[in-house]
Amino acid sequence: MTGNDAVARLRAAGCVFAEDEARLIAEAGGGDEGRTARLLSRRIAGEPLEHVLGWAGFAGLRIPVAPGMFVPRRRTELVASLAIALAPHGGLVVDLCCGTGAIAAAVAHARPDLRIVAADVDPTAVAVSASTLARFDASSLLSDLDAALGALAGTVDVVASxxxxxxxxxxxxxxxxxxxxxxxxALDGGADGTALQRGVLAASSRLLRPGGVAIVETSEALVELTARAAGDEGLEATVERDEELDATVVVARRHTPTSSASSRA
Ligand SMILES: C[S@@+](CC[C@H](N)C(=O)[O-])C[C@H]1O[C@@H](n2cnc3c(N)ncnc32)[C@H](O)[C@@H]1O
Structure with missing residues (x-):
């Protein structure tokens, strides 16, 4: 099969970026025609490109993704870039609900000075992210929110999620x-979408040191509820928006003893 045939089949299957996809699938086939044909068939049958390739592009990195896993979205690069900007030198960053570990990997790549721990409740996510993060000297743990992270309580500089x-x-x-x-x-946020965001913010109020921040992705539709949920946990919320990435994030800071005294005044 020629490259043009692959492009035509991908286009007929509704793939908008057929040329790019054909090139990436050929690359993933590694010159083995049979393998390339099998990858192409999977894509044409409707599998996400990232599952077919075995990786997703995120913050300039190729993040390994196993079939059936949540594929990291470009918009989540805003969470990573805020964590990179806000973490103090030598600080501790926790990627809660880490999936592939894309956020943790992007932060670790940009900030080798940081200590980074990732966690997820899904054993596949933990296995894949642990292997990815080992390259960066970071770890991934099986944990329902912060249930297995008690040892880090009150010591975390940034929760990125x-x-x-x-x-x-x-x-x-x-x-x-x-x-x-x-x-x-990996998708279901409960009746109003905020059940896991609330869980992450409650976990953050336990994990963060005073002055530490939780960076939590949300949507424009949910942002007010997410910010209110941060307030319910005693965190001070601000909203960050990136139009180009179509990304909305709540940054929720744990009060320092001084800031909570002055906010009461
Ligand atoms: C939307 S995906 C995001 C994954 C990753 N952060 C990313 O941006 O690609 C949400 C992740 O939350 C995990 N998750 C769901 N409930 C959880 C819980 N109670 N504790 C920890 N992780 C959880 C899922 O397994 C999934 O990997």
Whole structure:
């Protein structure tokens, strides 16, 4: 099969960036025609490109992704870039609900001075992220939110997180690639979408040192609820928005003893 045939088949299957995809699939095939044809068939059958290739582009890195895993989104680069900007030199960053470990890897790549711990409740996510993060001297743990991170309580400088935040009733409206190929555990944010964001913010109030920040991805539709949830945990929320990435993030700071005294005054 020629490259032009592959482009035509991908285009017929509805792939908008057919030329780019054909080139990447050929690269992943590594010159083995049979393997390239099998990868192409999987893509044409509707699997996400990243599952077919085995990696996703994120913050300039190729992050390994196993079939069936949540694929890191470009918009989540805002969480990573804020963590890179806000973590103090030599600080401790926790990537909660880490999935592939994309946020942790991007932060570790940009800031080798930091200590980085990632955690997820899904054993596949922990296995894949642990292998990725080992390259950066960072670790990944199996943990329901911060349940296994008690030893870090009160010591964390930055919690960086993209938890699931799709309201349950909206999951059937998501694109097929997400509905059919990503775990519901990675998408479902409960009735109003904020159940796991609330969990992450509650965990952050336990993990953060005074003055530390939680950086939590949200959507424009949910941002007020997310910011309010931060306030419910005694955290002071501000909102960051990146139009180009179409990304919305709540940055929630744990009060220092001085700042809480002055905010009461
Ligand atoms: C939207 S995905 C994001 C993954 C990764 N942060 C990223 O941006 O690619 C959400 C992740 O949260 C994890 N998750 C869901 N519930 C969790 C819980 N109670 N504790 C820890 N992780 C959880 C899922 O397994 C999934 O990997």
């Amino acid at each position: 993209c938890p699931p935040y799709v309201p349950t009733a909206e999951i059937p409206l998501m694109p097929r690639e997400a509905r059919d190929h990503e775990p519901t555990l």
